[in-house]
Amino acid sequence: MADSGSEDIAVIGNTDLTPSESENNLKNTMVEKGTSLLKKMEISVAEAEKRTGKNAVNMQETYTVYLIETRPVDAASEGNNPVPDSLWRRYSEFELLRNYLLVTYPFVVVPPLPEKRAEFVWHKLSADNMDPDFVERRRVGLENFLLRVASHPALSSDKIFYLFLTEENGWKETVFETGFQAKADSRLKALHATFRVKNPDKRFAEMKHYGDELQAVISQLLRVRARAADRLYGVYKVHGNYGRVFSEWSAIEKEMGDGLQSAGHHMDAYAASVDDILEEEEHYADQLKEYLFYADALRTVCRKHELTQYELEMAVQDLTSKKQQREELATGTIRTFSLKGMTSKLFGQETPEQREAKLKMLETQIEEGEELVKERNSECDEFVKSAWVDIERFKEQKDHDLREALISYAIMQISMCKKGIQVWNNAKECFNKM
Structure with missing residues (x-):
């Protein structure tokens, strides 16, 4: 964590701040140490808009952009209600931000993005990523992603994240200047x-x-x-058939006609209500999907720990090998079979001068190896400490969120069943009046 002057401002990232950037951060009330950005700034993804343009290979494409709005919490709480600052971002820019966070904070269970294309959909739901309902749910998911990051104790004070919310132009260039891609590529190769x-x-x-x-x-x-x-969709739509039959029946009945017609209206309304019900269900499904993707983020932290541990073990192994070589060179005994041992037997021993030069070189390499082991040990210990704190935070968040989502889903199902009972009670009253 780098401190920006004596104002106790925390800016985390891979790039250094210029004096003008530091001043801008102070003016915009950048996050204080130990305080999440969400306590300083209101953040929302207000709307989505479909646009047409040319892609990297100069071909026409249709894409969606999302309007991010921010305003200081202090101004809103004082009743000033200023016009929020706003900018547009594509989904690919959200992906770039998350990839940067993954590389910069390997010990963090980084919040996931909503799905790029619809998965686990029922047959009447469109899987088209340009479908208005899907775009709206993704807008909600992107807002949730930003709120998750803005409330995280480490991620919220990242300079790149702050610029993502406040600087429409030049943000991508700033991200690439951090050099995170080189780290991402090498880490990706190592992880696979x-x-x-x-x-x-x-x-x-x-x-x-x-x-x-x-x-x-x-x-x-x-x-x-x-x-x-x-x-469920099939059951509700069958009630529409009840409505049609009751309406047709009412046309040939004089005394029972009004009761049948009223019962048919109740059935039609019940059948039509399924679309709103299943749309509400999709929001609960999206909450589950978030933790479907969170599970992968959790495994990513575990894999990065494996890599950190592996690098430590390789450093220890290399140091042990160098020390063994030094001992063999000093005593003139070869403990294990090696090409060097065979060469010595075939072509004779090295001269004292050659052996002394090699010993000196090995001593230097051993010193460097000991420093590397110490460094890797420190990195591994720090990773374990930081990662486990974040995993515990994630587990607490997960338990709370999933409990609330499942309870709300159960309440919605109970309410839906009560509406069904009410419809048939209303129909019963209609039949009684016939």
Whole structure:
């Protein structure tokens, strides 16, 4: 964490601030140490807009942009209600921001973005990523992503994130100037390389396994919900057939006609209400999907710990090898089979001068190796400490969010069933009056 002068301002990131940037940050009440940005700034994704333009290969494309609005909390609380600052961002820019955060804060369970294309949809729901309903749900998801980051103790005070919210032009260039992509590429290769940690941390191994199971369970739950939505849609629409039949029947009845006509209206209204109900259900499904993607973010932290541990073990192994070489060179005994040992037997021993030069070089390498081991040890300890704090924070957040979502979903189902009972009670009253 870099301090910007004596004003106790925290700016975290990979780039240094110029004096003018520091001044702008002070004017805009940048986040104080230990305070989330959300306590200083109101953030919303107010609307989405479809646009047409040319892509990187000069071809026409249609895309969606999202309007981000921000305003100081102090001004809003004082009743001034100023016009919010606003700028437009594409989904790909949100992706760039998240990739930057993933690389810069490897110990953080970085909040996920909403899905780019609809998954786990029931058959009447459009999977088109330009569908207005899907775009609206994604707008809500993007706002939730920004609020998650803005309330995080570490991510909220990142300079790049602040610029994402406040600077429409030049933001991408600032991100790329941090050099995060080089780190991202090398980390990506390392994470996909075949390596095995000799002494894995049991806590992280268990957490990685938990992430796998959480993702599997939520995936299964979303599939079940999609199937249930299909069946529910069918049941409601069948009530529309009741309405049609009662209306047609009423036309040939003199005494019972009014009662049948009224019962038919109740059935038609009930059938039409399914669209709003299933749209509300999709919002609960989106809450589950967030934690479907959160599970992958959790596993990513565990994999990064594996990489940190692996780098430490490789440094220790290399240092041990160098010390063994020094001992063999000093005593003239070769403990293990090596090409060097075979060469000595075939072509004779090295001269004292050559051996002295190699010993001196090994001493230098051993000193460097000891420093590297110390550095890797410190990195690993710091990663474990920071990551575990964030994982505990994530677990508390997850328990609260999923509990609230499932309770709300159950309440909605109860309310829906009560409406169904009420419809049939109303129909019963209509039949009684015939």
